[in-house]
Amino acid sequence: MTRLDGVPSTEDQNEDADAADRLLRSTGAPVPGQRQVPFPLQFWRSAIGKKWAMAVSGIVLLTYVLAHMIGNLKVFLGKNEINTYAAWLRTLGEPALPRTVLLWGLRTGLTAAFVIHIVAAVQLTRMNRRARPERYQSKRDYASANYASRTMRWTGIIVALFVIFHLADLTWGVANPHFVRGDPYDNLFYSFQRVPVAIFYIIANIALAFHIFHGAWSMFQSLGVNNPRYNRWKRYFATGFAGLIMVGNVSMPLLITTGVVSR
Numbered sequence: 001m002t003r004l005d006g007v008p009s010t011e012d013q014n015e016d017a018d019a020a021d022r023l024l025r026s027t028g029a030p031v032p033g034q035r036q037v038p039f040p041l042q043f044w045r046s047a048i049g050k051k052w053a054m055a056v057s058g059i060v061l062l063t064y065v066l067a068h069m070i071g072n073l074k075v076f077l078g079k080n081e082i083n084t085y086a087a088w089l090r091t092l093g094e095p096a097l098p099r100t101v102l103l104w105g106l107r108t109g110l111t112a113a114f115v116i117h118i119v120a121a122v123q124l125t126r127m128n129r130r131a132r133p134e135r136y137q138s139k140r141d142y143a144s145a146n147y148a149s150r151t152m153r154w155t156g157i158i159v160a161l162f163v164i165f166h167l168a169d170l171t172w173g174v175a176n177p178h179f180v181r182g183d184p185y186d187n188l189f190y191s192f193q194r195v196p197v198a199i200f201y202i203i204a205n206i207a208l209a210f211h212i213f214h215g216a217w218s219m220f221q222s223l224g225v226n227n228p229r230y231n232r233w234k235r236y237f238a239t240g241f242a243g244l245i246m247v248g249n250v251s252m253p254l255l256i257t258t259g260v261v262s263r
Helices: 010-027 041-043 048-075 079-090 101-131 152-170 184-192 193-220 226-257
Strands: none
Touching: 041 048, 041 184, 048 101, 048 184, 048 193, 048 226, 079 193, 101 152, 152 184, 152 193, 184 193, 184 226, 193 226
16 A cells, blocks of 8 residues: 555555565566676576576486496496496596596586586475465366376485485495495496395386486476477487486396396
8 A cells, every 4th residue: 555645655565575576586587676686697596597407407417327327338248348438437538637637527517417406496396386385276187297297306306315325336335345446347246236226226217217208308398499399209209218228227237136147
């Protein structure tokens, strides 16, 4: 309510401030009278910015997952193949760069992409909840939302826990009693010969496949590629990529723990 002297009341000023804040969070657009912020930060604060951050970081992570799987599959070619590959990773960039410098640069970039992906997902979820504070009162229609999209939160948590254990098991060695630094071949066999560990790897990689399927599908929309003519090809790509990763990653613990492949 405006006072008789034409000055907005305190309630009106608070409502205007709340409206401006909601507009900034949802669109990232500058609000008249509000302090300007740098464009990158303004873009990050918007829902579109967070979707772009998730999409771009997701592409980086998908590329890594594919390359990592191809490298690990060398375990089926023998000890010399995968150990030589692991040693080659440490010499990337030589002689222009010192040993392991490029490898650590890649690790730093992957860590940054992983953190950005998680932070953007959490903040986007909070923004959506603030936009709709009340739950749906009627039973939701899941015709357009497949199982993968409805379980993204849980598959994301499983994958995050899996990454931590995977590092502790095969990179740091603290979760593998027979770990030998520089010997990934024996480390893989020692790890997957433990049935509970092999089962966890299989479950985690199935969850990863579901997460990848929806992520690979939705990243096109986040980047503005949402023409209905391309939907069929986007689904083919998402299904094929997720299936390839699942089969490749699951084959290692499955075949080793069952004794089909042995040292």
